[in-house]
Amino acid sequence: MKRIDKEKLVLALAAPVLAVVVAMALSSGIVAASGKDPIEAFRLMLEYSANADTQVLILNRATTYYLAAVAVAIGFRMNLFNIGVDGQYRIAAMLAAAVGGAVTLPGPLHMTLILVTAILVGAVWSGVAGVLKTHRGVSEVVSTIMLNAVATALIAYLMRDSLLGVLPQGSDQLTTEPLADSADFPGIPVDVDGRTMEVYGFIFIAVAVGIGFHYLLNRTTFGFDLRAAGASESAAVASGVDTKRMVLYSMLLSGGIAGLIGMPQLLGESHSYGVADFPAGVGFTGIAIALLGRNNPLGIAFGALLWAFLDRSAPNLDFNGFEKEIATIMQGLIVISVVVAYELVRRYGLRRQQQRVGEELAQAARRNVTEVAA
């Protein structure tokens, strides 16, 4: 079987690489069609991302995306499509910011309070979808889509300056009460030709979340039940998994982590919730990245970096007269080709295995026959 394992590994790696190449080829075609030089476009992106400051930007963006993707992946692992990560993360960030702004506490306490609030709010928001699914059989896909819209409205309402919003003098960008410095999550300073930039310190938390995710899933009985429920609900039920509760748990977990998505930005950068700081759509990006990373913590890390790279180097296209949407298209193409590649590889692997088993079985059978004959 070792043979098969190694092969599995090779195939698993082959898929994404192949997919990215295909996607690049396709998008080059598109660029070329618009009468521009694709090589030049790629060169611009790479060259730009070679700058230290761009790399800092990429890392920071990747941190956010990583958390988003992990939040989605937890759902995926048991066939739950938490399309609602987007709403969960925004409402969580907003309320966490408001709570954090309302109090002043010693640093660690203050931050813990904010993080806990964020996790709880995210969990509650996804929990609604969870309960609707377990108790009323409402498809989480639809309910979470609806909840996203509701979250947007609710945030807008709460952000009224009569409520949680405050309006900095002269500005018209409503924000929440700015956080006290005690809630400033220290970053890693990087000096870029005279200017100092910071890599989110939260990146370590993100890594921790990833590791936790891995262990929870592969090393605990809970994780096993969760994966079982994802692999075959009927089998899980028969094996004693309370799938309803599982749905709820993984929904809550997913939402809880979704709550963390906004934290790097909140604690490391903006120190208050402003609509512009926490854009909609991150949740959907998370879905795409979770797919790229095959719902696997390490894979997701690569996915997040790739996505952040495309995001961050796109402006340089714009800057040099290329359409920056090329990057978006590339992202879309990558997702599609990746999922296709994975599916093909999966099938191929299964068939090969079956044949192997089949052959070995047949041999065994022949041996029997000869024995009988003897």
Added chain:
Amino acid sequence: MHAIVGENGAGKSTLMKILYGMQRPDEGTIAIDGEQVSLHTPSDAIARGIGMVHQHFMLADNLTVLENTVLGAEKRHGIRDAARARMREISDAYGLGIRPDALVEDLGVADRQRVEILKVLYRGARILILDEPTAVLVPQEVDALFANLRELKSEGLTVIFISHKLDEVLSVADEITVIRRGTTVASVLPGDVNARQLAELMVGSELPSPQTRESTVTDTPMLTVTELGLGGDENGRRLLDGVSFTIHRGEVLGIAGVEGNGQTELIDVLIGARPADEGTVVLGEQDVTAWPTRRRREGGVGYIPEDRHRHGLLLESPLWENRILGHVGESPNSKGPWLDPRAARADTRRIVEEYDVRTPGIEVTAASLSGGNQQKLIVGREMSHHPRLLIAAHPTRGVDVGAQAQIWDQIRAARREGLAVLLISADLDELIGLSDTIRVMYRGRLVADADPATVTSQELGSAMTGAAAGHLEHHEPGDADTEGGTAPEGAPPSGGTAAPGSGAGADTSPDTGPDAGPDTSPDAGPDTGPDAAADTGEER
């Protein structure tokens, strides 16, 4: 009428699928009426007058019988009245008793079987392929089916059928082909062989000798079920109704019954997948009625599910993870909340070894094992945790004779150590061979019981169709639980003779035609109940 026999995985279905154009042969030729043909799709086959009734029903539950029948053959008589009329013709001609506008999901197994046959005839097939048509039928229904088939044969149709039940093969087939591991090993005439020889041809080795029954029944009850009742559908029929019995240590209680008469529900209730509406379940000393599945299974309930692919395995996971399934909280699989993959792997190797699971290793996915070997793995897994009670549903369905014997031995051995077994099986010989006591389940009730020592499959069959209930000594639930274990006096022969006619009448209603409503509709209960449940489950 040509019969094909062979152990599971021998390639029978595959061969038939090739004849029917659903799979392509790598080499070789097919000739119809001496003319060579190449069949790429089922349509080609249909066009050449080949029709197939598949091993697993090929019906769309949510469509009507009419829709299921005309699907793909709309050109013949459209999809409305003309078609309906034509269906009635055929149905009456062969006494199939079809109701064109019933929803398939409301039909019982036997009726579905007939719909399948009607589908084939409707397409004017001259060559009829039936893959294990009798697997799910009770003897009376089998007789009815073969009666139909003889009709067809006399009309000049060719019938190819596959079966694991060698006696029926011998009785109806004109010629028999035996295949093993994808090749023809023999082609014989029914006259020249007996069942044992045939079976040996199939397996290519001696058969396990017929079991000798030595009773190990003790009088310490292990499972005591009292007055179980469950649900009820639109027409108010209960899925389970006043079910009571006791299984003692070392006892095998067999439950006979046509599928869809509450066996599945009974199992669900016993393993806790579904709460009973009333009644209690007592395991050993403890009342486990309120326990969730996980607690019951860790409390010593082993479970060999009816459908291994849906309930027994994670097909895309490696064997060792499948070994953990259902016992994740128990050693060697885990320590506290932490999994222990190393130990689990080691123990999986042991199981593969001891239970002779034919696999090159424990890292292969369960899907790549053959059904029989999958089943052996499951049995091994369940036995490894020394259950106090084993719930075995069709433990050897779709398993070849060799594996069958192994599994039986496992069960007997465990029984000797005082295991209590609830055995549910459609294979009456298996029931009679293994059980210490047999109860018959019909429409959610335990309507009869029999002593395996004396009862015949004919008698059981009639009881299963509800026909012979009156003739067997029927215990009211009240006292049933106390005497459940003890063997009652066998059924009077009249039960056997009374059976076929009334049996057919009660369940198949051959010639009553469309207005057979009253007796077929009750079947809706067991069928729709689970379905309805499944539907909300299937929400995306």
Added chain:
Amino acid sequence: MRRQMSLPVVLLLVAAGLVLFSAVRVVTGAHDLTSDGQAAAALQLAVPVGLAGLGGLWAERAGVVNIGLEGMMILGTWCGAWAGYQWGPWVGVLVGVLGGALGGLTHAVVTVTFGVNHIISGVAINILAGGATQYLSRLAFDGVQGGTPVQSPNIDPLPRWTVPHLADWLTDINREHWFLVSDLAGLCGGLVRDISALTVIAVTLVPLSFLVLWRTPFGLRLRSCGEAPVAAESLGVNVYLYKYIGVITSGALAGLGGVFLAEVTADFYREGQTSGRGYIGLAAMIFGNWRPGGLAMGAGLFGFTDSLRLRNNDNVRALLLLLAVLLVLLALWQLYRRSYLAASFSVVFGAGSAVWYVLSDEVPAEFIQAAPYLTTLLVLAFSSQRLRMPKADGIPYRRGEGT
């Protein structure tokens, strides 16, 4: 067929609803609630959602879940506008439909041929469609007379009709604010005044889809692919073909919805024009239990609440009262059905909205914006048990792998 409500029952419910409605209107004096303007606006907002929903229907009846509808709609808006401003609105309609169909084709290739999870493919398509159209806009519209990087030049309008006399007559009756009569007049009035050709087409597509899917051999085959593909295959149905047809049609319909946005609601393409209507269409379809009629109702409900949001705010306040009444009725029904927990929920919510109605004199704009979504959530929460999706919906299918 005990699962569906019979036609008379449906009609009865509709009638009851109408009575309730005009009662509320009279009580609250929010006459715009059933004015013909309201009805017209509702219709106009319902059509794109309904078309997207129809798209969903065709795909899911063939067993393919399609949350790529949003993306296909976007393609529809863009292609429609792009062709429309150059070669006239009807060409625009055609090309828009083709654009949507192209999206459908992609979805079909990924899900049917490659057997990728349907939701995943849908998400990917939405991303792709968004990026592609933005990119193309830069190339196609920037610098063109009247066009900008995010907006196409104007498209000539499609023909619009008003039924002479009748329209005015109905309007007059509506203005009288009589109980029930005026409401009926208002609703009908909205349907006969200033109706775009595309609206007519869209509306007729609903019964058409029903006939095709439920009354023809073709439809039977297509649905069989959503219910039991393996069985269909075993009867010589080319499942792949029908799934392809279903999904491509789905895309085409969503595309038409997009065109409607670009040519009827506005008269140009603009980035972000669809703003999530594809998802809502999907919701409407589920809401409608995978049937054209129900789907139309769902879309109607959406159009209505959405139009309320954009018209004046007393309407929504009035709706609070309506909601309260409905919930109380629901509670009674649930009590009758002995589901006490649900009943108590309904009562609480009902009381809540009643109190709200009494206390507030205006509903915050944000809540009005959330209304359509909350409505769907509520309806799904109360009805999803009775929903019945095609049995093989969303399950990848491989030829020759059925046992």
Added chain:
Amino acid sequence: GGSSSDDSGSKDKGIGLAFDVGGRGDNSFNDASYAGMEKAMKEFDIKGKALTPRDGESEDDKVQRLTQLAKEGYNPVIGVGAVYSKSVKKVADQFPKTSFAVVDASDNTGDNIANLVFTEEQSSFLVGMAAALETKTGKVGFIGGVKMPLIEKFEAGYRQGVEYAKPGTKVLVKYLASPPNYSKGFGDPAEGANAAKGQLDSGADVIYSAAGASGDGAIKTISQAKNKWAIGVDQDQYNQKSLAAYKNVILTSATKNCSGAVYDFIKSVVEDKKPMTGVHEFSLKDDGVGFSVSNPDFAAKKETVTKIEAAKEKIISGELKVNDKP
């Protein structure tokens, strides 16, 4: 550090300008600002670069954009729209030698930042008067794109103008969306169309929409009704190409001279070499805002126009105060 060395080569790089959401082609203040930039580029013949944001991008995307401009040595760097106020502040600290400006924001301190703001409430006041004087039904409408302070400024002035010109006139107010739904609020004509239809149906016959491209939808709808008036915003929309088909229903527009403001700022940097800093308010006084009379039908309404002109003088002289909160 590196930034200073960049600066030395800055002159030839020229002007850097970053658009607000919607970007160039919003027929509104983005385009207007760009016009100002082009004017400057011609006159002082220098180069320049204008960058468009992604829809729904985040704060740090803006920072990145401005940083790149400054780093590449563009000077001055202009952020169009209050959305840039935070990011400009951040970047300006990093590039002390570069001059920055934000259009529509007044909250940035720093000696290399200029805030270019407008008294939209004043122009809105004037068109409010126009509405009140021209309504036959005694009901006028206001459609705001997104419910945020900037737009509420428009509402406040408009209401006050209506009340001033003809007390008791009813004002129907509708906001299409709330943050962060900018694209729905400013970018979705369907929304504007329906809101307008609603207000028309409830009797309003003059409607002022401050809603970017969504407003175009409103104007289109109004043009389909009989003798109703629309009031444009930011630019003189009577002369806006994409609205040519409906121009004759556009009574007037509350204009806002972004191009002038941007031009003045660039001039102060490139020509006069002493960059503007602090808050620069462009008001009626210096024609930073105003109302248009390009529609002949409106110009024909002599007494209305004169009344408005009179009020305008009063406001300029400070005798009439317009407040910027509803």
